[in-house]
Amino acid sequence: xxxxxxxxxxxxxxxxxxxxxxxxxxxxxxxxxxxxxxxxxxxxxxxxxxxxxxxxxxxxxxxxxxxxxxxxxxxxxxxxxxxxxxxxxxxxxxxxxxxxxxxxxxxxxxxxxxxxxxxxxxxxxxxxxxxxxxxxxxxxxxxxxxxxxxxxxxxxxxxxxxxxxxxxxxxxxxxxxxxxxxxxxxxxxxxxxxxxxxxxxxxxxxxxxxxxxxxxxxxxxxxxxxxxxxxxxxxxxxxxxx
Amino acid sequence: xxxxxxxxxxxxxxxxxxxxxxxxxxxxxxxxxxxxxxxxxxxxxxxxxxxxxxxxxxxxxxxxxxxxxxxxxxxxxxxxxxxxxxxxxxxxxxxxxxxxxxxxxxxxxxxxxxxxxxxxxxxxxxxxxxxxxxxxxxxxxxxxxxxxxxxxxxxxxxxxxxxxxxxxxxxxxxxxxxxxxxxxxxxxxxxxxxxxxxxxxxxxxxxxxxxxxxxxxxxxxxxxxxxxxxxxxxxxxxxxxxxxxxxxxxxxxxxxxxxxxxxxxxxxxxxxxxxxxxxxxxxxxxxxxxxxxxxxxxxxxxxxxxxxxxxxxxxxxxxxxxxxxxxxxxxxxxxxxxxxxxxxxxxxxxxxxxxxxxxxxxxxxxxxxxxxxxxxxxxxxxxxxxxxxxxxxxxxxxxxxxxxxxxxxxxxxxxxxxxxxxxxxxxxxxxxxxxxxxxxxxxxxxxxxxxxxxxxxxxx
Numbered sequence: 253x254x255x256x257x258x259x260x261x262x263x264x265x266x267x268x269x270x271x272x273x274x275x276x277x278x279x280x281x282x283x284x285x286x287x288x289x290x291x292x293x294x295x296x297x298x299x300x301x302x303x304x305x306x307x308x309x310x311x312x313x314x315x316x317x318x319x320x321x322x323x324x325x326x327x328x329x330x331x332x333x334x335x336x337x338x339x340x341x342x343x344x345x346x347x348x349x350x351x352x353x354x355x356x357x358x359x360x361x362x363x364x365x366x367x368x369x370x371x372x373x374x375x376x377x378x379x380x381x382x383x384x385x386x387x388x389x390x391x392x393x394x395x396x397x398x399x400x401x402x403x404x405x406x407x408x409x410x411x412x413x414x415x416x417x418x419x420x421x422x423x424x425x426x427x428x429x430x431x432x433x434x435x436x437x438x439x440x441x442x443x444x445x446x447x448x449x450x451x452x453x454x455x456x457x458x459x460x461x462x463x464x465x466x467x468x469x470x471x472x473x474x475x476x477x478x479x480x481x482x483x484x485x486x487x488x489x490x491x492x493x494x
Numbered sequence: 495x496x497x498x499x500x501x502x503x504x505x506x507x508x509x510x511x512x513x514x515x516x517x518x519x520x521x522x523x524x525x526x527x528x529x530x531x532x533x534x535x536x537x538x539x540x541x542x543x544x545x546x547x548x549x550x551x552x553x554x555x556x557x558x559x560x561x562x563x564x565x566x567x568x569x570x571x572x573x574x575x576x577x578x579x580x581x582x583x584x585x586x587x588x589x590x591x592x593x594x595x596x597x598x599x600x601x602x603x604x605x606x607x608x609x610x611x612x613x614x615x616x617x618x619x620x621x622x623x624x625x626x627x628x629x630x631x632x633x634x635x636x637x638x639x640x641x642x643x644x645x646x647x648x649x650x651x652x653x654x655x656x657x658x659x660x661x662x663x664x665x666x667x668x669x670x671x672x673x674x675x676x677x678x679x680x681x682x683x684x685x686x687x688x689x690x691x692x693x694x695x696x697x698x699x700x701x702x703x704x705x706x707x708x709x710x711x712x713x714x715x716x717x718x719x720x721x722x723x724x725x726x727x728x729x730x731x732x733x734x735x736x737x738x739x740x741x742x743x744x745x746x747x748x749x750x751x752x753x754x755x756x757x758x759x760x761x762x763x764x765x766x767x768x769x770x771x772x773x774x775x776x777x778x779x780x781x782x783x784x785x786x787x788x789x790x791x792x793x794x795x796x797x798x799x800x801x802x803x804x805x806x807x808x809x810x811x812x813x814x815x816x817x818x819x820x821x822x823x824x825x826x827x828x829x830x831x832x833x834x835x836x837x838x839x840x841x842x843x844x845x846x847x848x849x850x851x852x853x854x855x856x857x858x859x860x861x862x863x864x865x866x867x868x869x870x871x872x873x874x875x876x877x878x879x880x881x882x883x884x885x886x887x888x889x890x891x892x893x894x895x896x897x898x899x900x901x902x903x904x905x906x907x908x909x910x911x912x913x914x915x916x917x918x919x920x921x922x923x924x925x926x927x928x929x930x931x932x933x934x935x936x937x938x939x940x941x942x943x944x945x946x947x948x949x950x951x952x953x954x
Contacts, residue, residue, distance in 0.1 A: 271748060277755045315744060342747035343740065344788050345795050346846070350804065364751035364784070366777075367758055419819055445820055448846040450785070452914060453857050458823035481774065 263308035267291045268298040270316040295319030302328045314341035322355045329356040336377040372434040393428040427486040436483035505675035520660035535644040562590045562599040593637030685714040701729040789917040796924040811836040817852040836873040839880040840952035851925040854918040855884045863888025885943040896935045
């Protein structure tokens, strides 16, 4: 089995979590991935930290003593903080999620979650340009022998043109933008299909298999790896599928 | 006797009864006054008759003839309150004949009546008009006949006046009665509208609605205050129920999160594959349990209708098409087909919830319709209503399942062999209801057909 959590560019992360066991667990995991983690267990302290120091990403629990995580985020956003933020919460209602995203969070992860899910989402968030001045200047995505033209909406593999359905195009685009990173099923549902819920049918897998068939036509090697139990990854460097 | 239950019915009944009472009183008044006036006329006739008979006895037939002639031809007449009410001021009429029936005096009574009282005797008046009279006829000792008559004209005039007064009174009473009934009805309706408006708000999930009180201390104010107190109590209970649910959710998720962390950590250090697989399965089972819990809370949340505050206009055809496209490969992979015919329509709602509803319907077909069952989705606009029909050609549902299909945790496949918790269609129904729509099982040739009706918001 391969380890899906690729060692990625180190980030400076603020972690707000009042449950000591969870905090330690997350800190340990994130440090293993090479990140630098500053942990706080209380809202006001986390807010002061956010305002005083620069973080690449904020990981905030919602229900903590002092200021709750969402208020910390709102105040930080008002003060000009534009670091991507992910809320971790045991508040799992439909409205809770909406409130979180409307409150300035870039992602909302419900407890309990798989650590791999958090790591993957942090990786995807870190890649995003700071919200507000998204330029999307890049018009061509190139990963390995795959080339995607975002303006003309065309895909080529090794010079061979590939016809994709709009959803397959979006799916491939998301994978390419996160090349060499783990992309989970729920992330794809969220970002590609904009599903704010978890369907029981594995619609990601069925679409993925179509996309693979189209990409691999003519005997080309499989570039989209399945990471068992976690998700998918498109490899930038050519490597054989085990 | 049926007592009306509406204000309108009660008002009509009250007005009818008072009208009837007034009519009865009026009829009695007319009857009594009529009899009284008639008696007055009769009395006067008797008095005059007596006077004339005495005159006859004292002065003989020739003098009587002269007197009758003078009286009959006279232009002034009468005594008492009836004075001047007759035609030309005439009230009394006289006639005299001899023993052989020849007319001696009096020309206004064309036909002499038999002895005794005669009512409605035809007469002529000095001005030439005709009328009816009360008449008393007597035999004279010499065999002649004398008739004294009183014109009934006064009587009918009096009747007319009383009737007129009665009708005027009745009109005034009915008019004021109608106006006050309408005003009363309006007052009640205005207050009832306030109460029903508040109730509607509560039904729609806004537990903060209260009935306005105007401080008048009226019966309505008093009942409103009591109802408001009840609503406050309900709100408190609802809030604490929700708080408990979300507290439980939180307090359960936090320790489950720790367990999950521990198991993940253990899995990484698992000495062998069997242990790793067992741990993985345990985590999956725990996630399934949480999924059930989240599903149940989600349905309650949608039923709480708080989701409505985020409703905006949504292109329903686009949303349905999106979901159909998302599920098409899943159908294809099993060699099944999914067909959609969608008409553009706008509804007021939440895109995520509408998506979820359609997704649940398609998943229901994938899981429960049976091998090879295909799906057909149509969206049509019919008279301001968006009608979404999702039909499969699978094995359908057992008889009696129509009512239970939307209930929570109900799965109609007997061995409960299929995956899922039986929440999918409950969620669909909750979502449809939150959108003020309806969902029902409609007859179809085979399989199951569900029809959702939502208001076409594009019409407004």
